[in-house]
Amino acid sequence: MRRLRVQLTILLALLGLLVMAWGATIFLGARDAARNSASVQLTVDRVDGLRQAATRLSRDFVTMDTSRRAYLLTGDQATLQAQIQAEEHASEGFGQLRRLALPWKGLPPLVERVGTEYRAWVRTGRTEVKARQAGAQAAARVAAKGFADRQFRALWERQTNLEDELAWRQAAYASSQGRTYKAAQTLAVRTAVMVLAAVLLIALYLRRAVGAPADALRSASGRLAGGDLGTPVELGVDNELGAVASDLETMRRRLAGRMEALERLRHLSAQVVGATSLQRLAEVVLDGLQPEIGATRAILGAARPGGDLVLRALAGFPDDGGVADDIVKADAEIRELLPMAALRGGQVVGMANLERVASSPTLHDLVARTGVRSLALVPLLSRGRFLGLLALCWTQPHPLDREQEALLGLAGNQIAGALEAALRLEEAERAAGEARAVFYAIADGVLLTDPFGRVTAVNRALEALTGWTEDEARGRTYAEVLPIAEDQVGGPADLVSRYGRKVPVTVSSAPIFDARGRVVGGVDVIRDVSKEREIDEVKSALISTVSHELRTPLTLIHGFAELLVLRDMPVERQRSSAVEILDASRRLARLIDDLLSVSRMESGRLVLDPRPLDLGTVVERILSPFRAMAATHTLRAKLPGSLPVVWGDPDKVEQILTNLVGNAIKYSPGGGEVLVTVEHDGDSVQVSVRDQGIGMSPRDMGQLFEKFYRVDRDEVRRAGGTGLGLYITKRLVEMHGGRLWAESWPGVGSVFSFTLPTSDELAGSGR
């Protein structure tokens, strides 16, 4: 990575150097220009001096030539003098010129050549002058030769060359001065352009390396701040800004990942809310979390009111029910394994490798059988209350990372809410189901109404009572379905059914309140009391009967005793009265015995004392007192030659026979024969008592052996009795393991038969 600071520093340093170079260039250029300008000026001036010196020399040459010529012509001393003067002047000027030309390259030879010509010319001139002094002719001759003139012309040529050279040099120097200025100017302009270009380059660089990426960063961070996590952050620069961008991108990815996870959580939450059963909840949770964390199975447990966890649902396991059994069997070990304190504290606990933590053979076995290798335990808490536990299972060891832990913690909250709702729903459904079952199954009629008195529901019992089915009754008014006078509600009433049947009922009513105490309906419980009424009637009839039966002997006892005490009576009369008292007492005792027998039998306190019995002897024994008493009846026993020994309680068998024979006599008021037959029949002995009495119709026989039942005929009712005799008799026979039945024909007579087992074993239930 190229460091932006370093780059910038380098750039600025370069720019500084450039600026410094520019400044230096301008400074140096200016200085050079100034210096050049001064030296050129000096040179020009010196060249000018040279030219002037050359010009003066030329003028001296001309003066010398002119003076010499004039002297030669005239010989005038003045001219000679002028010539000498000019010669001195020229020598001086020449020396000056020679001195001035000395520093100039190429000039001294030119000057020397002039000097050479000059000196030649001067010598020739002097010769001519001497010739003149010698006379005019000599002079003329010499002059005629013209040496001096030719030399002068050569000198002049040289001198002209020199002057030309000087003039050229002067012009050259002047133009060189102009060139120096121009060069300095050009350099300055070039440097300025370079500086400008450098500044532009730096600006461009800054724009590219800093400005654009900063803008991009700004907009990327703006997008992130605005919640756009979909667009990647990319700068394409390799510096600090690029690093910031890459950090931002990482952040964006993580945030996007989080958002995605949250989104999935939200989705999961929406799904779990819809899960109404714990099984469904477990499946939905597994479906939702599987893509996030890779767990393939889930176990859901709910806390019982006591706090114990109970397995409630499995998801993702093979559907054979074996896993549930295995888990339930290992309940105690699993309990020990679970870090309940941490879980109750709401902490997600990972168990990366169950094989390592499984502490008992049972758990090892469970791990092997279920194929679960690692777990994530997600506590389900709602408002701090531990509701249950979700165990997510992997079939491979799976360490939980922080992100998954956090996700599961969040998911746990959602699931806990759903679990609470599902548990509540389950409870409500159970309660509603119970209520519904009670409502429909209850034996009393129940009718529900809305606040306007319209029927909303009736149960089966009420359907039967009123004749309205629930569908028909719904929406009708209370009075229509249940026509009961207002003042009868709460007490006994007569309900007239839809088909006119009159049923005695009691009605109790109560309003139904909602949570805020408003009446939202009413419930009426209608009890069919016809049975109770019947029982009441039976009871009062029974009391009447018992009272009559008790009072009759009591009357005799009381009456004869009073007479014995208060009246004088002959001895025989006294005796017969005492006999009456005795008889009545016996009768009273028998009645009380019967009532007690029933009571004992019903409470299970009557116990048989069985022993071997000779039935023939028993029959004869009970028949003899009847024979003595019943004058109009013939009592006969028909016994086979040999009888097997039967097992029975002698007192109870006697009681059975006495009751049956007593009835036979009682219900054959016209007298006749009473025949007792004993027959051996396989494992049992059958005893029959036949009479020639009033008999019974089949209708009368229906409830013959029921307690307190008395055939509803004047003869029977008025014959006395408690209605207990046959009931007791039948119970006694059955206690012996036998059977009692009756055959009868109205007006012809009845046969009552019973069996007693001959085996040792008493199969009866009364033991």
Add this chain to the structure above:
Amino acid sequence: MKLLIADDEPAVRDLVHVTLEGDDYEILEAADGVEALEVARGEGPKLVLLDIMMPRLDGLEVCRQLKSDPDTSDIVVVMLTAQAQERDRDQGLAAGADDYFTKPFSPLALLNMVERVRQTQSQAD
């Protein structure tokens, strides 16, 4: 004086017999309601002691029939029953009975009652 005792229980008839013995009463007996009516109509007793719970025809009905027949309506009818409830008493009186004895009854009280009836009858005669 003739009187009739109607009761299905022979011992009760015996008791009445013994109670009224020796006082010059002519005691007629009946074992059921039908017999009681027959005897009452045939013999014309001055007093009838009627048990309520009797075979064939109950005492209340016998009483009703006796009281509705002008020939027998003069007969004093005394109900003699084991039923002691208020309801039974009212039924008896509604049927036209003149008095009501509840079993167990005092034979001497019965004797007194019969004596009173005889005196009333003899005064009327």
